[in-house]
Amino acid sequence: MAGPGLELPATPAALWIWLRGDDRGEILQRARRIERILAPAFCLEETxxxxxxxxxxxxxxxxxxxxxxxxxxxMDAAIVGPDCPQLAGSSFVAVQRWLHDLARFERMPADDRDLCVGRRRQDNExxxxxxxxAHVKRTAQESFTPPAFILRRSMPWAAGNRGGLMFVxxxxxxxxxxxxxxRMLGIEDAIVDALFRFTxxxxxxxxxxPAMHAGRLDLSPLRL
Structure with missing residues (x-):
């Protein structure tokens, strides 16, 4: 997808797995077990x-x-309801890894930062x-027709002195x-989201x- 002077990358993959926990070592061991189970049908591309x-x-x-x-x-925003029986209980997910230019962001005056986001960092107003x-103006979910509601579960990431946001x-x-x-790309009105100034x-x-039934993934929509 591309807009005025911007193009978003498309990096499709066959499978995405999200491991969560407080113990980094335990997550690593789980990841290694899953990788062994999935090989050789799947090859690990990125963690x-x-x-x-x-x-x-x-x-x-x-x-x-x-x-x-x-x-x-x-629940209504994130989970397919009973009106679509074949997909009921499942969800569609978007995953992007954003890289912040933190040095550039820190050079911006505080007021400019707030106006990029559309909120005051001090009190989140x-x-x-x-x-x-402003980002909040570009993505106000109720301002779309139909409304564009999503459930975000994003988290920061860091590697060395680089970092950003895993948008999920x-x-x-x-x-x-x-x-x-x-709308963020300004495809309809040529107004580009100010967030792109630093990320x-x-x-x-x-x-x-897929949905979960009886503690197992329901892959029946894929006829598996």
Missing amino acids: RDAFQYDGGRDLSGYEDGTENPVGDAA EIDDAPAS AFATSFDPFEAQLR RPQTGAYFWC
Whole structure:
């Protein structure tokens, strides 16, 4: 997908696995076991360690996922409902690895940083008169037709002195992701999301997460 002066990378893969836990060593051992089970049908392409930072903030210091739906609304946004019996209980997920130019970000005046995001870093309050390019203005989920609700589960990542955000978001189809990305890129109105001033995605892939039935993955939609 491309917009004025920008192009988002597409890096598809056959399988995506997300391991979570507090013990890094235990996660490593689980990852090695899974890799052995899947070989030789699957070859490991990339791994990326992510972590929680400062109570749920991005490495930029801003809170992430502020507009996430909660409760039943979160389920409705992320999990396919009974109106689509074949896919009920499953989810569609978008995964992107964003690389922040932290040095450039730190050189920006504090007010400019806030206007890029559309929120004040100090108290997370939305800036009502933020420019149309502010990230919160570009991605306001209820402003799309139909609304583009997603459930974000993003986490920061770091390697050496480089870092950014592993953007992970779930929805009932790929349409909400596509709608938000198109607006961020300014495809419809040529207004590019100000977030691109200090961060860019390095990868981008879509996956389908099967439902769980009786403690096992339900792969019947794939006729497996």
